[in-house]
Amino acid sequence: GQNIDxxxxxTATEGAIVQINCTYQTSGxxxxxxxQQHAGEAPTFLSYNVLDGLEEKGxxxxxLSRSKGYSYLLLKELQMKDSASYLCAPNSxxxxxxxTFGKGTKLSVIP
Amino acid sequence: DARVTQTPRHKxxxxxxxxxxxxxxxxxxxxxxxxxxTMMQGLELLAYFRNRAxxxxxxxxxxxFSAEMPDATLATLKIQPSEPRDSAVYFCASETGGSGNTIYxxxxxxxxxx
Numbered sequence: 001g002q003n004i005d006x007x008x009x010x011t012a013t014e015g016a017i018v019q020i021n022c023t024y025q026t027s028g029x030x031x032x033x034x035x036q037q038h039a040g041e042a043p044t045f046l047s048y049n050v051l052d053g054l055e056e057k058g059x060x061x062x063x064l065s066r067s068k069g070y071s072y073l074l075l076k077e078l079q080m081k082d083s084a085s086y087l088c089a090p091n092s093x094x095x096x097x098x099x100t101f102g103k104g105t106k107l108s109v110i111p
Numbered sequence: 112d113a114r115v116t117q118t119p120r121h122k123x124x125x126x127x128x129x130x131x132x133x134x135x136x137x138x139x140x141x142x143x144x145x146x147x148x149t150m151m152q153g154l155e156l157l158a159y160f161r162n163r164a165x166x167x168x169x170x171x172x173x174x175x176f177s178a179e180m181p182d183a184t185l186a187t188l189k190i191q192p193s194e195p196r197d198s199a200v201y202f203c204a205s206e207t208g209g210s211g212n213t214i215y216x217x218x219x220x221x222x223x224x225x
Contacts, residue, residue: 033213033214041218041219042202042216042217042218042219043154043202043216044216045213045214045215048213087153087154099156099214100156101153101154101155102153103152103153104153104154
């Protein structure tokens with residue numbers, strides 16, 4: 001089976017840095033996605049990690065350690081519009097149909 | 112700007128009624144998913160199709176839910192009869208197929224069964 005653990009809620013200040021952690025246990029592994037979901041909207045793609053290490057994309061970076069079953073999403077220079085839920089989704093197989101989404105971390109950015 | 116289109120966006124219906132949700136995947140995407148999202152369970156995969164063929168619907172309650180893809184531009188999810196516990200947001204998503212491809216979500220159908 002699949003088990004994904006990420007904090008339910010986090011609060012951070014505008015302009016700060018926040019790290020959202022995700023630990024997972026899957027029967028197989030073929031990469032991990034992070035999606036952003038604003039309230040009342042659809043999830044949108046943020047990042048995809050297959051290999052260990054840090055992938056940087058503008059203000060957002062994502063890290064993966066396959067041996068530890070661990071990933072994090074790092075958001076820098078936080079803006080109010082970053083208030084959203086962030087979903088960790090490991091892919092346990094060769095196809096996206098084996099993507100399992102965590103329940104998400106609701107991030108609130110405050111002034 | 113290619114996107115997944117879903118209808119209806121919002122639906123309120125009475126228990127026992129039939130509900131049909133429709134989805135137009137992004138042109139050229141051969142894999143279509145139906146997800147359900149609730150506060151308690153998060154985002155759950157109900158079913159998915161590849162090249163219009165249903166490959167897995169194990170996440171779907173078979174007694175009342177059915178999913179079809181009449182053609183490459185239309186996927187449907189039907190609930191009959193609907194129950195209050197079916198109240199959720201139903202997302203359709205599509206991708207080009209293959210490992211690591213990004214899944215693009217529609218804006219969702221917000222269903223309330225009273």
